[in-house]
Amino acid sequence: MLTRKIFLTAALAAGIAAFSAPAFAQSNVAEGKKLAFDRGKGNCLVCHVIKGGEYPGTLGPELVDIKSKYPKREELVAIIYDETKRNPLTVMPPFGRNRILNAKEIDAIVDFLQTL
Template sequence: MSVRFIVPALLLLSCTGMAGIPEQRLDEGRQIAFDRNKGNCLACHVIEDGEAPGNIGPALSAMPSRFKDKRQLREQIWDATRFNPETSMPPFGRNNVLDAEEIDKVVDYLWSLE
């Protein structure tokens, strides 16, 4: 393979995160998850690099080992009461706390955490 093809490929990889998701999208998902007026995930969960996390819910890491796919994680965030009516997790999608695109960004971010 020629050097002229390898260099652009390396540049592209340096601008993407886990599974080819652009770093900007992961950063946007992180911002939504950490925003006290939006996702506010840190109120209940430990997330790497998060400040003052809560301990009501499980630590948010290794999502691929806890959910069969990103769709299942998305459904949990959209409305966790569908799976556990007694959960303390707010139904972010059902209650219009986050729109569909915001939830997708949070899912991409959380899925990328180890």
């Protein structure tokens, strides 16, 4: 009887997590898009063309098919945090190192970029 209760409790917890994860993911993607398009925060549009963005720049590459270009999430996080470590000649600001974006904001932007 105790084993069944443990199993049912675990199944219920997994079910709740399954229902709440997509909602969290969607809200994180929406927050990431907002930050990426925000001219005072991520400001990605100053250099990049992003679908749905107004008045994009063309200095950086167009941000499309990101998940296949950067299958490892950590690589994309590192690029946004401080691209100068990978490419010392980059003009991309080190958003994390310069505290323009915090870790939570960078994660949200990465979640958004992975949908492109």
